[in-house]
Amino acid sequence: MRRSHGAPKIFGSTGRSGHGFALADPLTEAEVTEAESQFGVEFPAEYREFLLNVSAGGAGPHYGLAILSRGGDSRWDWDCTAADPVKPDRLGQPFGGEPAVAAAISALDAHDAVEPNRTDFPAGGYEAARARWIQDDDALFDELVPLPGVVAVAHHGCGYLDWLAMTGPERGSIWTDGHGNGLYLQRTRSADGRPLGFFTWYMAWLEASEAALQRSGQE
Incomplete structure (x- = not known):
């Protein structure tokens, strides 16, 4: 695929952030086990x-x-440059799926609802109140995200990410963040609406890329 003249047409394959169709070496059983132990989770x-038999990424x-x-x-750690560093104490906790996403969004919405308004401070103090609100908002976001x-296992650019559920009832499923902030996650689905796991997500990309390269060869 890398040598195909149509390769530059595949999104994400070229440029400074592109993968260039290169794969890192697979990991050993000992390395995977060591990483799992560090994060407190079984992948x-x-x-x-995939890590053991195909590649560590790329x-x-x-x-x-x-x-x-x-x-x-x-x-x-993972080198997903658009994502914040993994918080080891959080990765091993259960992922609650859509209810967990909804609860986190609700918590942020509730805080947004109490954002200070200048008109509520006719005697002054608005700037100090807003500074406290911003500080609390940052702390809440850091607690939730x-x-x-x-x-995060892949980035689309502009902060948009695909996420792999490591734990909980949705373990092994792929989720897409459509807002670029790591919070508004939705199940990633195929063109016909089927939810994607890691293998089907990766193979969907591979098959689509191969088809695009074949088409470019016919042009």
């Missing part, structure tokens, strides 16, 4: 199999599958 079966949907690697500090039990 979903399809993703774990060529994949959008700008590529986030590469799981050990950094200079000997800590494991990323949601427990999910990790």
Whole structure:
């Protein structure tokens, strides 16, 4: 695929952030186990199999599958540059799916509803009240995002991400953040509406890319 003259037409394959159709080496069983131990979670079966038998990341949907690697500090992390660093204490907690997403959004909406209004401070004090509100808003967002039990595995650009559920009843499923803030997650679905797991999500990208390259070869 990399050598095809149509490769530059595949979204996310070129440029500084592009994956270039390159795959990192697979991980060993010992490495995967070490990463799981660090994060306090057993990776979903399809993703774990991919890490062991295909690659630690690279060529994949959008700008590529986030590469799981050990950094200079000997800590494991994913290189999804558009996402905040993984919070190890949060990744092993259960992901509650749509109800958890709705509850987090509701909490932020409730805080938005009490944003200070200048007209409520005729005697002054608005700036101090708004500064406190912003500080509380930042703290609340940091408490809620990323949601427990999910990790960003691909970015579309402009902060939009695909997430893999690591825990809970939705374990192994792919979710898309349509707002670019890591909160408004929705199940990623196929063209015919089927929810996608890791394998079907990755294969959908691979099959679509191969079809696009074949079409470009006929032009």
